[in-house]
Amino acid sequence: MYMYKVIYRRKPTLLEWFPFFYLILNRMLRIAIQTKGRLNEQSVELLREAGVIIKEEKRKFLMRAANFPVEILFLRDDDIPQTVAMGAADLGIVGYNEVAERGYEVDILQYLGFGGCRISLAVPKNVQYNGLDYFNGKRIATSYPNVLQRFFDEKGITAKIHTITGSVEIAPAAGLADAIFDIVSSGGTLISNGLVEVEQVLHSEAVLIGTPQLCEEKMNIVRQLMSRFDSVQKGYGKKYLVLNLPSSALDEAVKILPAMRSPTVIPLAQSGWCSLQTVVDEKELWDIIERLKAIGAEGILVLALEKIVL
Ligand code: ATP
Ligand code: MG
Numbered sequence: 001m002y003m004y005k006v007i008y009r010r011k012p013t014l015l016e017w018f019p020f021f022y023l024i025l026n027r028m029l030r031i032a033i034q035t036k037g038r039l040n041e042q043s044v045e046l047l048r049e050a051g052v053i054i055k056e057e058k059r060k061f062l063m064r065a066a067n068f069p070v071e072i073l074f075l076r077d078d079d080i081p082q083t084v085a086m087g088a089a090d091l092g093i094v095g096y097n098e099v100a101e102r103g104y105e106v107d108i109l110q111y112l113g114f115g116g117c118r119i120s121l122a123v124p125k126n127v128q129y130n131g132l133d134y135f136n137g138k139r140i141a142t143s144y145p146n147v148l149q150r151f152f153d154e155k156g157i158t159a160k161i162h163t164i165t166g167s168v169e170i171a172p173a174a175g176l177a178d179a180i181f182d183i184v185s186s187g188g189t190l191i192s193n194g195l196v197e198v199e200q201v202l203h204s205e206a207v208l209i210g211t212p213q214l215c216e217e218k219m220n221i222v223r224q225l226m227s228r229f230d231s232v233q234k235g236y237g238k239k240y241l242v243l244n245l246p247s248s249a250l251d252e253a254v255k256i257l258p259a260m261r262s263p264t265v266i267p268l269a270q271s272g273w274c275s276l277q278t279v280v281d282e283k284e285l286w287d288i289i290e291r292l293k294a295i296g297a298e299g300i301l302v303l304a305l306e307k308i309v310l
Helices: 014-023 040-049 077-086 096-102 145-155 188-192 216-235 247-256 282-294
Strands: 029-034 062-064 070-075 091-095 107-111 117-124 139-142 160-163 179-184 195-204 206-210 238-246 264-267 273-281 298-304
Touching: 029 040, 029 077, 029 216, 040 216, 070 077, 077 091, 077 096, 077 206, 091 096, 096 107, 096 145, 096 195, 096 206, 107 216, 139 145, 145 160, 145 195, 179 195, 188 195, 206 216, 238 247, 238 282, 247 273, 247 282, 273 282, 282 298
Parallel strands: 029 070, 029 091, 139 160, 139 179
Antiparallel strands: 062 070, 091 206, 107 206, 117 179, 117 195, 238 273, 238 298, 264 273
């Protein structure tokens, strides 16, 4: 399995450049995001949390952000790597799978922690699968022919790759293919089409991509944005915990609580009591709460946490 690795790269042809020339004139930093679809909402949300506000009500193809010196370009996700490679947008938010498939020359600047999925090989559930050799001479339907071809080349498999855009998962039942290579997240679509996932080939999530060789002026804004994205991401899955505790149980509580340095302790007006404040991982939240209650904690508040700036 190869992860986060772009092997296949190509430069856009002059013809592909043509529609973008008018966008390449000198201008402010431009970020391409998906117009609609699975990554749109979280891209807009990430930008909003980083202080780049897009006024949804009068949305256009190209929009100036309200309070940050950037423009947002709304595109189909397929077109984002090419647009960034050409410099018609300086940055893009897109699934790593699209970057790997399209093969344009872009820099992967940051993994963004959403849009997680994998591209996997799946076969009909009634076939006997006993390893990659199964795919030799088979017909595989996919929207990711380049990623698949590279994987097969690496593994020495010779198969017939059929490129299909649209519902790849119905190809085996329709007699068009013996197997598929497609995006999987929960696996529900595979099950409902009588398929089983047999090889996970590429893991993907949304990434921030950039045009190679951005000028220093734009790079400064990019660094600022990336540091804001980082703060937002650090807040994902975290909660802020506030509680009251008998001071005698403080040492015990400090052992239970994780904290960025150590928990904040504030004395209460009532003597012998203190208030503790700290950041906890949502996954450990209930376990921590139960252990704190067992040593006398009360008045426990769990608050949403937006960003962590270290
Ligand atoms: P567009 O109209 O912009 O071309 P699309 O239909 O090609 O959109 P979407 O289905 O909106 O694409 O998916 C966008 C991205 O979301 C994918 O490229 C992938 O990175 C990510 N993703 C996460 N989970 C899934 C999933 N279960 N199915 C498809 N894509 C997923
Ligand atoms: Mg698409």
